Amino acid sequence: MTEHLTHLRADARDNRDRIVEMAREVFAAEGLDVPMREIARRAQVGPATLYRRFPTKEALVTEAFGHQMHRCGQIVDEALTDPDPWRGFCTAMEQVFELHARDRGFTAAFMAAYPKALDFTAGRAQTLVKVAELARRAKESGGLRPDFVIEDLIVMIMANSGIRASTPAAAVAASRRFAALARQAFAASSERVNLPPVGRVSLVVT
Incomplete structure (x- = not known):
């Protein structure tokens, strides 16, 4: 059970890091108008995963x-x-x-x-x-x-x-x-x- 929870936490952390890195890359190349769903697609996560960690674009920009x-x-x-x-x-x-x-x-x-x-x-x-x-x-x-x-x-x-x-x-x-x-x-x-x-x-x- 402990190993399973540890694995889930690691996956969640990896998803978050991938979202932030992709957002930084996309915003740098294309500006801030790129839709959140497009960032989720490029980060290879579902929109629900993105919005669970970053409810607004402002929150994602702040982190990025x-x-x-x-x-x-x-x-x-x-x-x-x-x-x-x-x-x-x-x-x-x-x-x-x-x-x-x-x-x-x-x-x-x-x-x-x-x-x-x-x-x-x-x-x-x-x-x-x-x-x-x-x-x-x-x-x-x-x-x-x-x-x-x-x-x-x-x-x-x-x-x-x-x-x-x-x-x-x-x-x-x-x-x-x-x-x-x-x-x-x-x-x-x-x-x-x-x-x-x-x-x-x-x-x-x-």
Whole structure:
């Protein structure tokens, strides 16, 4: 009996892990509009199994991208410890852009309004509060242009998420170059930065 229960628990855990992994993969490649039943089909589980573990898409998105959200917060926390606020701001921007370039599903989740996914929306709100504090310090140091607003960074994140490249490495390379361009745009002075090489990107017309 004990072995049977252990086997059932292992199967349930495997199903859950497969659902989350498939959701992460599908959302990253195709965005958040993929139906829950399609995710269940690709994960090779029944819809009832999926909904038993994740009653809403918000719950599945939260689980699929919880690690990325946590990492986003870590990046900004690390930037806040930099004695040079402008350098910290630029480093955080590059790392956040790279995180989003690797996974456009996360960008869609980060930008989406999910009032039922309290953990996710709370994490996003906390991260943006920290970014605002980082920006305030960067302005006071004279590095960040005084008319910068947090919406400017959000617009840049949205633009960065539009990068389409032949490989993940090329997407990251393009993202780093874009971050360098954003740094130049956000700088209070007429600073010129050396642009990193860009990978092969695709022109996609929708």
